[in-house]
Structures are given as C-alpha cells and as structure tokens.
Amino acid sequence: MHKATSCTKAVEMIPDGATLMIGGFLGIGTPKRMIDEIVRQGKKNLTIIANDTGRPDLGIGKLVVARLVKKVVASHIGTNPETQKQMIAGELEVVLTPQGTLAEQIRAGGYGLGGVLTATGIGTTVAEGKQTIELQGKTYLIELPLHADFALIAAHRADYHGNLEYALTARNFNSLMAFSADTVFAEPDHIVPVGVIPPDAVITPFCCVDYIIERSN
Amino acid sequence: MDEKVVIAKRVALEMKEGSLVNLGIGLPTTVATYLPAGLQVFFQSENGIIGLAPAPDGGLTDPNLTDAGGGFVGAIPGAASIDSAVSFGLIRGGHLDVTVLGGLEVDELGHLANWTVPGKMIPGMGGAMDLVSGAKQVIVAMQHSAKGKSKIIKRCTLPLTSVRRVSLIVTELAVLEPTEAGLVLKETAPGVTIEQVVAATEAKLIIPEHVGVMPIA
Numbered sequence: 001m002h003k004a005t006s007c008t009k010a011v012e013m014i015p016d017g018a019t020l021m022i023g024g025f026l027g028i029g030t031p032k033r034m035i036d037e038i039v040r041q042g043k044k045n046l047t048i049i050a051n052d053t054g055r056p057d058l059g060i061g062k063l064v065v066a067r068l069v070k071k072v073v074a075s076h077i078g079t080n081p082e083t084q085k086q087m088i089a090g091e092l093e094v095v096l097t098p099q100g101t102l103a104e105q106i107r108a109g110g111y112g113l114g115g116v117l118t119a120t121g122i123g124t125t126v127a128e129g130k131q132t133i134e135l136q137g138k139t140y141l142i143e144l145p146l147h148a149d150f151a152l153i154a155a156h157r158a159d160y161h162g163n164l165e166y167a168l169t170a171r172n173f174n175s176l177m178a179f180s181a182d183t184v185f186a187e188p189d190h191i192v193p194v195g196v197i198p199p200d201a202v203i204t205p206f207c208c209v210d211y212i213i214e215r216s217n
Numbered sequence: 218m219d220e221k222v223v224i225a226k227r228v229a230l231e232m233k234e235g236s237l238v239n240l241g242i243g244l245p246t247t248v249a250t251y252l253p254a255g256l257q258v259f260f261q262s263e264n265g266i267i268g269l270a271p272a273p274d275g276g277l278t279d280p281n282l283t284d285a286g287g288g289f290v291g292a293i294p295g296a297a298s299i300d301s302a303v304s305f306g307l308i309r310g311g312h313l314d315v316t317v318l319g320g321l322e323v324d325e326l327g328h329l330a331n332w333t334v335p336g337k338m339i340p341g342m343g344g345a346m347d348l349v350s351g352a353k354q355v356i357v358a359m360q361h362s363a364k365g366k367s368k369i370i371k372r373c374t375l376p377l378t379s380v381r382r383v384s385l386i387v388t389e390l391a392v393l394e395p396t397e398a399g400l401v402l403k404e405t406a407p408g409v410t411i412e413q414v415v416a417a418t419e420a421k422l423i424i425p426e427h428v429g430v431m432p433i434a
Contacts, residue, residue, distance in 0.1 A: 025264040025265070025283075025285075025287075025301075026264075026283070026286075026287035027287070028264070028280065028281060028283050028287065029281070051301070052341070052343075074341060075341055075342060075343050075344070076340060076341035076342070076343040077339075077340060077341050078338075078340025078341055078343075079287070079340075084339060084340075087339070088339075096339075096341045096342060098342050098343075098344070098345075098346040098347050099263060099301070099305065099342075099343050099344040099347060100301075100305030100308060100309050100344060100346075100347035100351070101346075101347070102301075103300075103301040103302045103304075103305050104302060104305070107302045118309065119309075119350050119351070119381075120309060120346050120347045120350045120351065120379075121346055121350075122350075122379075122380060123377060123379070123380030124346065124376060124377050124378065124379065124380070125376050126342075126346065156281070166298075167279075167281040167298075168265075168266065168279060168281045168282040168292070168298045169262070169264045169265045169266050169281060169282055169283055169298060170281040171265055171298060171299070171300050172264055172265050172300060172301045173300070173301050174300075175300045176300060176301060176302055203300075
C-alpha cells in the first residue's frame, strides 16, 4: 500500500473542469500546498464545494483570484470580495447553502444516503425550486447529496496507510469530504509511522484516503 | 452607557448555568464579557469547538484554534473539537440552548432577516439559517434602528433567515418578546420611556400592564 505522492503529481491528476471538495473554514484546515500548486499549474473551469472562499490571499480565495473557478457551492463568501465581484459580473456561478445543510449534503454523498430532510431553509430563498415533504406533521426541505471528483483535505497527522488525525478547529469539513469524492488527497502537516496514531484517535480511516501528499523538501 | 453595551449586558442576563451558547460575530460576541460573576456557560462555535475561551496572551495562539470569524481563541479545560456535521448536529438537533445573532430586520411575526441585502451585500448565510431554525432559544441582539429607520417592522422586506419565530429581541431601547399575538414590550432600557420605544418602532407593539426596566447597571 503505497499512497505517498508529490504535490505536483497529485495536482497533475486533476483535469480542467473537475469538481473539487476542499476542506477548511476561512483557510483553517485548508490544504495550502495543493491550492498553491493548482494555481501554479493553472487548472481551469473548476467547480469548488467548500464552506467558504477564504480571503483573496488565503486558501480557496487564491483559486478565485486566479480565475480558475467557474462554480462555487459554499455557505459564505463574505470574506472574499473577489468572489462577490465575479458573481455579480456573471463570471462565477455561486450556490449559497446553509452551512449545516452543506455539511449534511456532503455527509450524505459519502455515506450512501439519498438526501437530507431539513427544516433549515424552509420559507426562505434557499427553498426556491426545491421539493418539500411532509412527515409526521412537519415540513422538510429535501436537499440532495453532494459528490466530487476529488477531495482535497488537510490533516494534522497521517500515518503511512493514510489514517488521519486532525487539530482542533482545522477538522471542520475535512473528515466529511474524505468520504464524498472519487479520489481523496490528504495533505498532512506530519507523516508518522503506522501505529503512532492509536486506533481510537483515528478520525478518518485509511480506506478513505487514496493519496498522501509527501512533505515538501 | 454605550448602546451596544446596554444590549450585551441585557442579553448576558438571559444565560443560564451550564447552558450551551453560540454567539454570532460582532456585537453578540461581546455578551461573553458581561456574564454574571460565577456563572458558567459553554460557548460553541460552529466551525467546530465546544468550550471556546478568550484567546491566550502573547504568542500562545494556535493557528488551528479559531472562532467562526477566523479569529484566534482559546479553549477551556474539557473543551471538545468536532467536525462540521457534529457541530450542526448540535445546532439543528436541538442541543444548543441559546443562539445570539445580529439582525437587519425583525417583524411582527418574529421573523428575522439578517443575512443579505439583495444587490448590495450577498455574503452568504453561513450558519445563521441553521442556528435560527434549530437552537432552543433564539435571541436577536441589535440596535433598534439603522440610519434613523426602525429595524423592527410590520413585515420583513429583506429575505428571511428562517420562518421560525425568534424568542427575544434585545435592543438599546427595549426587550421585546415575539408571541402568537404579536410583539410584546417586556422591558425598557433605564431612562427610556414606553412612548420613546413606541415612537422608535414601526411594528405594532403589545404593551402589557406592567413593563419592566432592564435590570442592568
């Protein structure tokens, strides 16, 4: 089981037009080296599913500034004026989704569920064009699962098999996205021998992770 | 007393021992400063932590420990870090006792609009829709008017955050409780008359026989 790959080779696997889930919350827990490499290789027409679009000089914001993104599914774009500018100019499609719904859509996509029933968004613009269902006297919005070609996730530590551990608030969407893409890249801060991360501390099991990004020189 | 301090101090009195609380960015965050001495409440931040504490001094901050605004914070002993699905499971599943949010408009139905001004400000709803739909108690902490115009109005004109009726509205002038019958004036701020509140409010207020004064100093 050899999962280690360089950041350059990993990004070379991503074709133009791919759908990427990228972990992080305002850049915290976002795989920074992979983002920089995508910008360097100039991947185009990407669809990004993420909590937010960072800041212009931080995290996913760099992809937006470099105009590599055609569509964003996120809960918040307020910290990146460039996202709003491109959206208003009609150059970038933005789907705004409540954060909890986004988390559950990603989880559903990875857990084999057909969708999510939620009260969040009922009676708001989020419900426009969506199906509702009445169950046990309550009305729910039907939100469909999300799936991506690639998930780019940041972890605190990975072992050689790809078991992952996260640090504090840098976990956020990463552990959910690890289930919801065809190919999962994990960019850890540290790579440790198998066994260093005890079984109870593993948050993302190795079977979800396809590639571990090697440390830079 | 500064208007925002009046609001934060009054909201702080709503906190109960041992409750789990989410404070929004901006004014709501300052509520933590005015908690009654000896009262322990636990702060949850939707980016993935229960047990938020003020940031440590000096160079002790951890880049992987932030609040939902991306600012550095600390954590209390016994804090727990969680992923975004668990975080919103707490919010949407009714485990969060109180959410305190800012507002752009609140109406006679107790509906809140606080996430967008179409054509002007489209930051995304982040976790606001989930918080208002799911928390046990929803407190809107906001100034009574903006640019001389009442923010408490007959019907919201801005897109709603939720159709869930909020629990309490606290402004620098008054405490209002939305009920089935309408907005009930519960308290006025020290030195503020009922007539002043009515004059500053576009919405119709229900004035009970006894209207208290905010017990703040």
